[in-house]
Amino acid sequence: MAGQAPARQAALKAGLEISTPCTTVNKVCASGMKSIMLAASSIALGHQDVICAGGMESMSNVPFYLPRKEPSYGGVKLVDAIVHDGLWDVYNQFHMGNCGENTAKVQQITREQQDEYAAMSYERSQNAAKKGIFDKEIVPVVIESKKSNTTVDKDEEYARVDLSKFPKLKPAFVKESGTITAANASTLNDGAAAAILSSADFAHKHSLKPLAKIIAYADGACKPIDFPIAPVLAINKLLKMTGVKTSEVDIWEINEAFSVVALANIKLLNLDKEKHVRSSNNKHVGAASGEGTKGSGGNLQWRRRSLGHNGRGSLI
Template structure:
């Protein structure tokens, strides 16, 4: 199978709920970020014949056509293909994997994968009105909350984090400590400009002027004492998961351009990385945060590597309770 190389990788800064990106449509944000990814890759857009975009929450009439509209608006040919995928939190990652699979199979020479979500603009669904509501009240479904709710009856995803905390004996103090470390690292990285090269500045119209948004706005300075005062968000009795040790609701977009080894050499474009392996694993829905355990094990096995061979681990988790997974696999989070 073909080797897969990464040619560019960019993202928007991450906006808070009802924050700087909240008034943008996903298609518009996605177009801006995809266009920059294409530019940085130095690949002729005419040669990129496949795009896959991850997205979960419908926001407007164009949502079903999201990947196609973004790719055409960003400069890809009408002869290229486009696909929108939904793997919830892993949608953008699935988009990247789908492009990589297509390249490995020889169906695609160059492709672009990524995702966009404006959770702030998540729509409300009123299916009762399709055939008309003759009498009585009607209700609406908040599609943003819907994607955060387990469909098998467990409740909010925060409850699954509580289940993990109980199963792995992850205390409130441990979660708060991890949250403080994460927030501190994010703040330090922002102050040092570590993310500057990967962020695409977004022009946002506010009142009568355009403002450039280029800095993650969700990280916030906090202390152990402040985190300790926060109330449990999902379980009233003996709850450990709070707004302080769980992820926020955010808006953003990211895209990666990839190509086969042969195509990359032929077009004389410089890769920045090689995709070695990937893995997807399922776990019981009531402890969904355990997913990284089997996925990590499979990814390492496919690559012929062991955990001790990995120098840096980036773990994106919604809840600090999920770091019980890293305890299980023996991962070490670097503190420098």
């Protein structure tokens, strides 16, 4: 329940000038990435010299809806806004998880493969956290209360997972033969990420050393039920646009509301799973955003951890 114009609220509460223009983007999962793309376009056109862009979501604060009309006898049904506005395929009238199940069936991706990928993702996060890889990119958040204040300076999810429970969990969307569970799907989270973009002239003038250069970006769209493979369309468009081959990209980061999303894209693009979010040594950088009717409330964010590697090439 952020209220009106959340991007404007974030800018002013961060101490930016009152004259700072702000724009809120809603492209559900891809909102944060789209804000990066729009910022890059604005800078390329010479409209701005420097822009802060990113994404934010607080799913713990998403409200329940009540009908505006006079309630009927027998009570009123509450509507969960997380599902209604973020996780519901309005074209097929079922949960986005059912779209993921369809992709798993079409691409022949098993429950075991999804659990294995999810466990690997958790283990990578745990190992990276132990090595302090995330320390420089996390801004501590102080949660105030009447009794005491709590400082959150680490991601919470990877620390509380029990990998031994993965095989025991029941399917979340298709009872009998389902492959997607609470373990191999993303959890409900609060979080935010942002990056500063500038023109080369601005960076040079202010003696700033860029983390990366955005060469190109692309969108892709497909049937709503096929949203898990939409990144393939955007990525292929981007590679064609730049003349870059998949073998020349060392870091791949694909938004994964469900493990099946990453696995399907890895399969269709014939990628090396070990290179999916790893350090790199090549020269190509791009940003791709795929869109079917994706929904997790606008929380695909610019992933600075990919740019923070020692290498020089990534596709996000």
